[in-house]
Amino acid sequence: MKILQIATKVPYPMKDGSRVGIFNLTKQYLKHGAEIHFAAPVDDEEIDPRFTSMVCFTPLPRIKGYSILGGIENLFSSRPYNMERYFVREGLDTLRSVYEKGSFDFIHVDHLHMAPYGIALKGMFGAKVALREHNFESHIMGRVSQHATNPVMKWYARLQYSRMLRFESEVLGKVDLVLPISGVDEKKMKDLVPRMHSFVVPAGVDIEKFIPSSDPASDRVLFLSSFDWLPNTDGFRFYMRNVVPALRERAPHIRTLIAGKATDRLPRSEIAEGCDVIGYVDDFNKFASMASVAVIPLRIGSGIRIKLLELMALGMAVVSTSVGAEGIEVEDGKHLLIADSPEKIAEKIVLLSSSPDLRRRLGENARRLVSEKYTWDSVGQKLIEACGTLS
Secondary structure (H helix, E strand, C coil), X not given: CEEEEECCCCCCCCCCHHHHHHHHHHHHHHHCCCEEEEEEECCCCCXXXXXXCCCEEEEECCCCCCCHHHHHHHHHCCCCHHHHCXXXXXXXXXXXXXXXXXXXXXXXXXXXXXXXXXXXXXXXXXXXXXXXXXXXXXXHHHHHHHHCCCHHXXXXXXXXXXXXXXXXXXXXXXXXXXXXXXXXXXHHHHHHCCCCCECCCCCCECHHHCCCCCCXXXXXXXXXXXXXXXXXXXXXXXXXXXXXXXXXXXXXXXXXXXXXXXXXXXXXXXCCCCEEEEECCCCHHHHHHHCCEEEXXXXXXCCCCHHHXXXXXXXXXXXXXXXXXXXXXXXXXXXXXXXXXXXXXXXXXXXXXXXXXXXXXXXXXXXXXXXXXXXXXXXXXXXXXXXXXXX
């Protein structure tokens, strides 16, 4: 099996959930004997040879950055701004050359952003195209428009939402196979495009790499995220402005540890009292002893939070919003606690901080669920089964 994989980024090192998802799908293809020709935009960062030694790598032109001018110019376009930035004519020329030299069984596209490349190659060569939808982008943009408070930003978000709906529905109808990351996303997509051919392939973890702690700090709560993505920065502001005051009113001794990628971009003026920024931690297992509770305060999102699966694999007790837990087969009160209002989130954090038996039970159930349904090996089996429907 020979596959041309087109992605939004080079996935290694795995610094965020998107990279984790892309890398592990590539790894599963390789594990099942596929030959991968991988193409992605590159910037000034050095490409890690540990990844390029695994695949035949082709660099694509860097994506255009966000700018006020770019946003204004996009007003005269029919495509949503965050999709338009990724398509570059030189990139298509590069991919056309790669495809002409190879004999590919199909094209795997990671993320809706790169789908125009796959669809263009399908038109040129009759290629089969599988689109991995790591998120249902229209749903995310819809939630952004709902939560925007600035009138101008709300208007712009609604404009982008209407464009995203049109763009995503067109793409889902043109590709040969859609690989949603959850059944929740698949249902929403099929409501938009009933004729869509799809196969759910979830995300996963290498559970043997995660080691639960027997003695976590009971007066600490972990807020782990990648703070260079709009849904996560919205969750950060929601937590700082609404949840932390409610938490400090109930239990002022509990401190929040803010960790993950791009914490240096967080405005220090918005870091609430009782919170400490610890930055990026390269060894995920260190989190298990840092805090007894983890919180996922997302209000905007789609797909699956790989960070949640990883926290569950660590056996941590988690408080999540409904959006944060969406797409994963968890039960409130069995695998984690779900709360959506600031007061309820704070209440659940305090409850878990003072209840070691409840934390242990939730953590054990969560880790068991991950081991049964969300390992990368089980995901790989579904991926290969899904791609078999392309022939």
